[in-house]
Amino acid sequence: MAGGNAIRGTRVGAGPMGESERGExxxxxxxxxxxxxxxxxxxxxxxxxxxxxxxxxxxxxxxxxRDNQSPPAPPRNEPYKTHLAYVKERRSDADGAAILEEALGRLRASREL
The missing domain is CATH 2.20.28.270 (RNA polymerase-binding protein A)
Known part of the structure; x- marks a missing residue:
């Protein structure tokens, strides 16, 4: 007796149906x-x-x-930037020193309490 879940009329490895069954x-x-x-x-x-x-x-x-003589140039990969590199683009060294001094002042004030 054949298996109960076999698909009738096909065999293992059978290809797709032809165009007559699928349409144009x-x-x-x-x-x-x-x-x-x-x-x-x-x-x-x-x-x-x-x-x-x-x-x-x-x-x-x-x-x-689509042009064989002049294909598109490969995209230019930008090197990975750290968070610090982005901050240094926005702030000068003087700004960084002022922000650091302000933060240290707040920290020292909180320790005195």
Whole structure:
């Protein structure tokens, strides 16, 4: 006796149903994109879809454009900044010394009580 939860009419590893069972697919077009590493990517889009100007390269992750002669430049990565680096951009050393002296004055006053 066969298993009770087997799907009738199929076998293990059977592929998807053909177009006659699923219906017609939308007309498609393949567009070439080129990244600065020389990779070519050809995603397919529906014929009536709006085609994007750039696409991420699946091999290296860089942006890819449709012009083979001048692909987009890789994005510039900014180095990680610490909180202290951002504070130093906003405040001068004199401001920092004044804030520190004010905080130390409050701390000393609270200890005297």
């Amino acid at each position: 697919t939308a007309p498609r077009e393949r567009i070439s994109y080129y990244c600065s590493n020389g990779h070519e990517t050809k995603p397919s889009f529906a014929a009536e879809a709006e085609i994007p100007e750039s696409w991420d390269c699946p091999r290296c992750g860089l942006p890819a454009g």
